[in-house]
Amino acid sequence: xxxxxxxxxxxxxxxxxxxxxxIFGCGRTQISKLLRNKDSIMSLYLKNVPGSRALTGKMERxxxxxEINGLLYEWYTLACSKKIFPGGPQLIEIICERLPCLYGYLxxxxxxxxxxxxxxxxx
Numbered sequence: 282x283x284x285x286x287x288x289x290x291x292x293x294x295x296x297x298x299x300x301x302x303x304i305f306g307c308g309r310t311q312i313s314k315l316l317r318n319k320d321s322i323m324s325l326y327l328k329n330v331p332g333s334r335a336l337t338g339k340m341e342r343x344x345x346x347x348e349i350n351g352l353l354y355e356w357y358t359l360a361c362s363k364k365i366f367p368g369g370p371q372l373i374e375i376i377c378e379r380l381p382c383l384y385g386y387l388x389x390x391x392x393x394x395x396x397x398x399x400x401x402x403x404x
Contacts, residue, residue: 283322286301286305286316287315287322289304
């Protein structure tokens with residue numbers, strides 16, 4: 282939609298905002314923001330960057346345990362590709378075997394901040 286709006290405006294430079302509002306079904310503020318940022322939007326479009334945070338303007342959420350999530354996701358996709366569909370207890374075993382560094386997650390008082398049952402048993 283963004284790229285279509287920008288291309289429509291480039292083809293018809295004299296088109297009014299009200300006409301763009303009717304065509305694309307969005308407000309003047311959104312249209313003016315898109316037209317102001319058209320260079321960055323088109324460069325990301327040409328580079329084929331899908332769903333970029335730069336376009337949406339939303340902050341990226343960073344997980345507390347990104348390392349653990351990444352390793353578990355790699356293992357899970359590998360297991361699923363071998364037609365093994367792991368559940369919670371299997372994931373906990375993998376965490377215990379492959380991530381002895383979990384004891385490195387300590388808070389300021391020296392207590393362990395990662396617990397093995399944080400959302401894993403739900404699956």
